[in-house]
Amino acid sequence: MAEKLFSRPQSLKDVAFHYCPGCHHGIIHRLVAEVIDELDVRDKTIGVAPVGCSVLAYEYFNCDMFEAAHGRAPAVATGIKRSQPDTVVFTYQGDGDLAAIGCAEIVHAAARGEKITTIFVNNAIYGMTGGQMAPTSLIEQVTNTSPYGRNADSAGMPIRMSEMLATLDGASFIARVAVNNPANMAKAKAAIKKAFEIQINGHGFSMVEILSTCPTNWGMSPLEAAAWLEQKMIPYYPLGQFKAPEGVAK
Amino acid sequence: MPKPVFNEERCKGCELCTAVCPKKIVVIANRFNSKGYKPATCSDDAKCIGCALCAKACPDVVIEIHK
Ligand SMILES: Cc1ncc(C[n+]2csc(CCOP(=O)(O)OP(=O)(O)O)c2C)c(N)n1
Ligand code: SF4
Numbered sequence: 001m002a003e004k005l006f007s008r009p010q011s012l013k014d015v016a017f018h019y020c021p022g023c024h025h026g027i028i029h030r031l032v033a034e035v036i037d038e039l040d041v042r043d044k045t046i047g048v049a050p051v052g053c054s055v056l057a058y059e060y061f062n063c064d065m066f067e068a069a070h071g072r073a074p075a076v077a078t079g080i081k082r083s084q085p086d087t088v089v090f091t092y093q094g095d096g097d098l099a100a101i102g103c104a105e106i107v108h109a110a111a112r113g114e115k116i117t118t119i120f121v122n123n124a125i126y127g128m129t130g131g132q133m134a135p136t137s138l139i140e141q142v143t144n145t146s147p148y149g150r151n152a153d154s155a156g157m158p159i160r161m162s163e164m165l166a167t168l169d170g171a172s173f174i175a176r177v178a179v180n181n182p183a184n185m186a187k188a189k190a191a192i193k194k195a196f197e198i199q200i201n202g203h204g205f206s207m208v209e210i211l212s213t214c215p216t217n218w219g220m221s222p223l224e225a226a227a228w229l230e231q232k233m234i235p236y237y238p239l240g241q242f243k244a245p246e247g248v249a250k
Numbered sequence: 251m252p253k254p255v256f257n258e259e260r261c262k263g264c265e266l267c268t269a270v271c272p273k274k275i276v277v278i279a280n281r282f283n284s285k286g287y288k289p290a291t292c293s294d295d296a297k298c299i300g301c302a303l304c305a306k307a308c309p310d311v312v313i314e315i316h317k
Contacts, residue, residue, distance in 0.1 A: 008314075
C-alpha cells in the first residue's frame, strides 16, 4: 500500500456522510476524530449525539456513542461521566439543540462543572427541520420563520453562548473557532484538543463553539456560505478563547 | 512525489477543496459520479506539493494524499 501523508482518522468510520454538499459538519467530525486518535483515547471515549442534522453522528464516530433527546445531551453525558469517571465523554450539538431547547441543560452542566467536553456547532439556523430561525440567527438574517430578516424588537439579539457560559465558575475552558479556511481549521483542531485534554486532566466543563455553514438553508453555494460566515458571522461571534484553566496557553 | 487521491464516489462537488489549493490544480471534473455530482479531481499530479489543504477542506473525507 502507498504510504499516506493524509488519510481518514481511525475514529471516523469508513462510511459516507449524509450531510449536504459543503456543509461544515463533516469537517468538524473529522477534526474531532483526529483529536481522539492523537490523544489515543478512542477505546474509552463515549460521544453523545444530538437531535439535528448531526443526529446520525453515532453512525460516523468509531467509538461508543449514545443518542440523546433534543437538547439533553449534556444531561445524558453527565450521567455517563459520573457513572464511568475514567471515560472521555463528549457531546456534539447544534445551535437549535444547545441554545434553544437545550439551553437549560448546557447552562447547568457548565455551572456544575461536569467533566465533559461539548462540541457546539453554531450554523445560525435550524438545519434539519428546514431552516427556521435559531437563537443564534443574526439580525436581518432571512430564515423560514423570519422572512423579512430577524428583527431585534421581536426576536431579541442573537445569543453568544460562549461568552455567556464563560461567566460560570464551573466552566473551565470555553473557546470559539471556525473551519472556513486552513488557518482557522488548524486553530479549531488545537482548541478541540485542549478541550479534551482539560477533561482528561480532571478540570471542569469544556466547550468549543465552532462557527459552521448551512449552505442549503442559507440559500447559498458552499463557497458563498464560507464567505458569508467570514463576513457576517465572525464580526458578531468573535473567535478566541474566553476561558481556560491557569497554565493553559492562549 | 505526493499525489492527491480522490474517492470520487464520495464527492458531492461542493468545490471547497478547489478554493484552498495553493497550486490551483484541484478542479471539478467534467463528468458525473453515480450520485449525480461532478467530482473534484487533480488536473496535474506532478505539481502537487503534498500540503493536504484540499483534503483538510473536504467535508466528506474524499481525499487522501499519497507519498
Ligand atoms: C422535542 C423535539 N422538539 C423539536 C424537534 C424538531 N427538531 C429537530 S432538529 C431541530 C433543530 C436542529 O437545529 P440545530 O440544533 O441548529 O442543528 P442543525 O440541524 O442545524 O445541525 C428541531 C427543532 C424534535 N426533534 N424534538
Ligand atoms: S441542512 Fe444545513 S446543517 Fe443540515 S446537512 Fe444540510 S447544510 Fe448541513
